[in-house]
Amino acid sequence: MSDRQPERGIPDGLLMAVIGLLLGMTLLVWGTTGLAALFTHGGWPEAVTLTRTPMALRHLVTQPRNLPAAWPDTPAESLSGYGLFWGLLIGELLALIVLGVFVVGTVARWKAVRARRRAAAGSLAGAASGSGSGSDASYEAPDASYEARGTAGGTAAGARTTDARTAGNAETAFASADRHPPAGRQGPAGRAVETSPATDRAVETNPATDRPAPGSGDRTGAPDAGPRSPQPGSTDGRTAHTAGRPDGTPAVGSGTEPGGPAGALPVPGPHTPAPQGAIGTAGTGSSSGPAAPGVRYGADRGDTAVRAVLEAAGPVLVTTSDAALWAATKDARAKLGPVHVFDPSHLLDTPDRLRWSPLGGCTARETAAARAAALLAPVRPHSALDSATADVAETLLRCWLHAAAVDGRPFRQVLRWAQGSAAHEPVRILRTHVKAAGGAAGELESALTGHPERREVAQELTARALGALSSVHVRDACNPHRADSLAWESFVAEGGTLYVVGEAIEDPRTRPGAMPLLTALVASVVERGRGMAGRSSAGRLDPPLSLVLDDVAAVAPVPALPDLLADGAALGLPTFALMRSEEQARARWPHRTLAG
Known part of the structure; x- marks a missing residue:
């Protein structure tokens, strides 16, 4: 039997589309002719009927400007000009195209929403149907693994613990101490959890479930004291934390000598954060504690500026020549209040800049x-x-x-x-x-x-x-609008942040640039803060207005900086003066001493 030959000819879809296009154009030409005549003469023309429209359409294709020839039975004076006719026709076509695109998009979105809802309903139904057996199995599997853990899992657990400590995960092990009971307490089943003082024990936990991972046991390979059966939904006390750190200090839950107390606090080591402290007046090393007001010199002053801005409890005034400080803190500060930028030199990539007039x-x-x-x-x-x-x-x-x-x-x-x-x-x-x-x-x-x-x-x-x-940019920055004036007057009361950004200039006496404007703005904010502090009942701003003056000597050398460092904190104006070196500070304030 021979194969059936494929059918040839015009597809049905294409044929229907052509017929629909012809019918649509016929209706459009008929309606447009009547509307154009109605707009021109105030009435529908005679002999403009739907049955005569196909012939009129044929004439218009060959002679688009001769509208009377397309409608020979209609008086020419009752028809409109060809310009109005074609204008209306093109406008109607565009309106139909836009409407069609809108309808297609709406239908597609509606179908997509329905498909997502059906998929979500199916996933929820599947999860509900399998939740009972799945949850039971998830708690039964560890029971079987605990029996063999004491003999075969000790060595593997010790190796994994050592690898985790070598990879820098000691902090994670100490942080999990808050979630697990210390050694020697009663577990969920009423059994005491023993921790050997002579041998440090570490049991790995699964971060997703907070249960001991299968195969983890005593580091020395000793078997467990007895069978263990974890309870669903609870975290038992069997997990001891990593001991024997590289610095030799004991871990949480292990005694320092036989019979020593369990659950001792960790001794600070190389991986333990240093105690929180203040920044030195002329320090050059980095500090992990909270930033304290004062003077700071050195290349690491950028980290200090970021910490000072992020830790500020109230409004903040920031001066900087580094766009990275603005990029690192603007999003966090935007959650606390409005953020404004005075950048007359356009050093930052932002369209929202504050304008201020001296x-x-x-x-x-x-x-x-x-x-x-x-x-x-x-x-x-x-x-x-x-x-x-x-x-x-x-x-x-x-x-x-x-x-x-x-x-x-x-x-x-x-x-x-x-x-x-x-x-x-x-x-x-x-x-x-x-x-x-x-x-x-x-x-x-x-x-x-x-x-x-x-x-x-x-x-x-x-x-x-x-x-x-x-410069055009600087002139525009000094021409404030009403909204700029309101933002300038209210940013302190609203707990906002004002970034004063400028180019770092080491010799302003020959080429100051925008430094005088930046200095005047910072001095104006300081005087405004002093006035608000003087008018308050406590004699200080609460919350304080933090002044984070990064690279202040090269951006905005405020004349009142020595006074701010001396008594600014008492007025609620804690000042962070961050500079490159002491020589730079002496060059800007030769007759005063900057004391933090």
Whole structure:
């Protein structure tokens, strides 16, 4: 009998699809012609019927712009233009395509959800049907293995215990002491569990069930004292912990001499964490204890900064030049409060950056003076011969900040005044504005009309401190919006975290970059914290505002750092000053001593 030849021809599915497409296009052309005429003339055209649509569709394929030729029985004045017709037709096609994709996706998701539910129901039913016999078998199997464990399992258990200790699992063995009763206590069946003081015993446990693993016994190969039958759902007292560590200290549950007490506490060894302690003022070694406020030098200061940020109980101010500190702590801090980043140089890969203007609060003369001192701190000369010039520069910057704040000018206007543009405009503002402090106009005018050479050097000093405003990113960072102002004012009360990130600069007097802005921001946070502490009933912040100043000498050398290290903890401002070396600290604060 010959094989049957395969059928040839058009598949039924393709044939039905073509027929459906033709019918759909016929309906679309008929409906679009009528709708276009309805929109144009306000009525359905004559002789536009569904039976004449196939011929009209054939004419439109050959002459798409000649709509009257497609409908010869319909008056041309009752039809619309070809532009409106084709626009409506294409729009309807797109709408149908989108609707079809939506329907297909919805049906597919519905089927997938149903399939997952059926699979989950089947797995639950299977687990329920086999739970009874499976649970009994899981507890019967160890009973048989305990009989042979005492004779054949001792050597294997000792080898496995030694391997586990060599691989660094001693800490895991000590940690399991909390889950098992010490030696000498009564087990679940009422039998006393014996531990030989002369021979250290270690029984491996299965981490999934907390039961002794089959084949584990006494290290010396001695048989067990009697038959053992573990009870389901309980952890008996037969498990002793690893003894005979490499440092020679006894393990938990083994006596130090015959007849010694069982369950003795472990003696610290090489694998035992060191006691929790404070960080030294000038230490260079790492510490595993909690970070304590103070000064720290050395290359390991990054680990100290991470611990200090993660262990902070309240709001935190962080200065750093290392993006790794931000990446390692931002997620943990985000669970405790809002996280903000002031990064005018765009060193971090984040779109959410806080904007802050140094003019904030400078309507008050005292705030303007403190802000000017902080802005000039990185570029201020330390020589006594240049103190007069530095004082003139501080007076100029203080008056300019005050004038811009009371007149509502942007911060970049201060840079224009420092560069000599409209030098007498701030004098006029301070003299005529009702909110200007008394005598400010006279101080500014006296500084501008004083010694010419000293004035020029002072203006160069202020222009150098504000030179970073020539960058677009820095100017944008100093132009806050309403949300930025609210975030800045509330992050301390909300227990948030503010990261102040900048480039590490070793010689800011020649190229300060954004360091003056970062220093002014940190100093502003410190003064705000001091004010909140002074207004509180206890005279300190609770919870405290932790100041983790990583690489502070190269990022934001705050002038008040020595005072913070001396009395900051009493005000609820614990300060962690982390620097590269003592020489770097002396170069930034030559006239003060940093004492932790």
